[in-house]
Amino acid sequence: MSEAAPGTRDRLLQAARDVVASEGLEGLTLRAIARRAGVSHGAPLRHFPSLAALLTAVAADGFRRLVAEIDGHLARAEAAAAAEGRRLDPRTRLAVAGRAYVRFALSDPGVFAVTFRPERVDVDDPDYAAAGYASFQQLVDLVTDAQATGWMAGERPEDVAAVLWAHVHGIAELALHGGLPAVVGHDDTDRLTALSSLMSLGVETPPVPDPPTIRPPREEPR
Amino acid sequence: MSEAAPGTRDRLLQAARDVVASEGLEGLTLRAIARRAGVSHGAPLRHFPSLAALLTAVAADGFRRLVAEIDGHLARAEAAAAAEGRRLDPRTRLAVAGRAYVRFALSDPGVFAVTFRPERVDVDDPDYAAAGYASFQQLVDLVTDAQATGWMAGERPEDVAAVLWAHVHGIAELALHGGLPAVVGHDDTDRLTALSSLMSLGVETPPVPDPPTIRPPREEPR
DNA sequence: GCGCGTTGTTGACAGTGTCTACACGGCAGT
DNA sequence: ACTGCCGTGTAGACACTGTCAACAACGCGC
Secondary structure, X not given: OOOOOOOHHHHHHHHHHHHXXXXXXXXXXXXXXXXXXXXXXXXXXXXXXXXXXXXXXHHHHHHHHHHHHHHHHHHHHHHHHHHOOOOOOHHHHHHHHHHHHHHHHHHOHHHHHHHOOOOOOOOOOHHHHHHHHHHHHHHHHHHHHHHOXXXXXXXXXXXXXXXXXXXHHHHHHHHHOOOOOOOOOHHHHHHHHHXXXXXXXXXXXXXXXXXXXXXXXXXXXX | OOOOOOOHHHHHHHHHHHHHHHHOHHHOOHHHHHHHHOOOOOHHHHOOOOHHHHHHHHHHHHHXXXXXXXXXXXXXXXXXXXXXXXXXXXXXXXXXXXXXXXXXHHXXXXXXXXXXXXXXXXXOOHHHHXXXXXXXXXXXXXXXXXXXXXXXXOOOHHHHHHHHHHXXXXXXXXXXXXXXXXXXXXXXXXXXXHHHHHHHHOOOOOOOOOOOOOOOOOOOOO
């Protein structure tokens, strides 16, 4: 056990992610999570006061993963540009972050859905609120940088960030569950995000490196 | 009974809207709908094969109401412009439609939420799909008009429409349940939609008439 | 009058979230 | 070393859910 045995609480969180990935939101029940984690149906309540609290923890973690993912994408894009002796201009960084947001939603649709389901999550939980705020603040910072170049100067950065967030979030939802009846195919997502950033940022999407992202698809030996 | 007694099926649909409005999505159960409609818990299954089917009907109806609402806003805005001897240019019409979309979401948050919850709705239902397609087509038509003036010419109108839909839809979600932790107040919605249309359409929002919309707040004598 | 399909009620069933009672295991205090 | 206690886990109950089967009333063509 060189891996520092996970502890039941973390096993429950992982089980919740597994269940929502394989069964979808409607199969995401407390007892299913307990079964997947290999504990009795009452055990989760020793670690979380309710199912909503458990899902809230998953959601808060989702926010933190999202922030990390976007940071990673930005760092890689910046490194790729540096290799050519260039630097990314702030508006391009915004476009890269938006792309990373959509990629994140597509790579973990279950967690993404849970994170934004107020009927399943306790939105007043301080940890959830803080994680969500941090995620939003990441975007605000990018906007502030871009405004320093004159773009959208004079607008409140929070407003601009909110509009941009709405933009990418809508694209992500559209890309996920067809959104509207399959007018847009899943593979068209890239074209849409490109068009999206062109329209709202006035920026042609850069040739992003688009990382290896191999990361084992979370298989468990059982 | 000069109003042509509603019929159980329609009463169930209205009951579903009432329940989601007062109890929220998590209280939207088959038995609660039956209670509200004043029938036994098994009666709804005589009209809909499942709860999901009932909610799908509510959602499809939501799409149709949305289309009507947007048409109404457009007509009023057009009339107001005509009163001054002007005509609305197509891009302004797009902005008006976007505003109407957000207004609709805020005026009936429950129905709006149900409409876009694939875990509660049968997204493959032909009626639902058709209603959703019609709603999207309404937007595509507006985009096509705008493209005739040179704006975004060369892009597929469906792509532009999808991006715009994502845009407004995200704004609506943000305005509804705080979205992100209350960074943006509800009253700021108008400023956001204005900024939104400025960013993606390059249009200053027009002084929209913003109709009476009194419509009784759906009280029932019980 | 007679069947029969439509609409409604009632009672069952498995599954759910949550609560309570109980058991075990380590650990501090005496 | 014994005692108490707290954290963790189990098992059973409760009210609630969606769905189904059995049954009753009703209208309507024959």
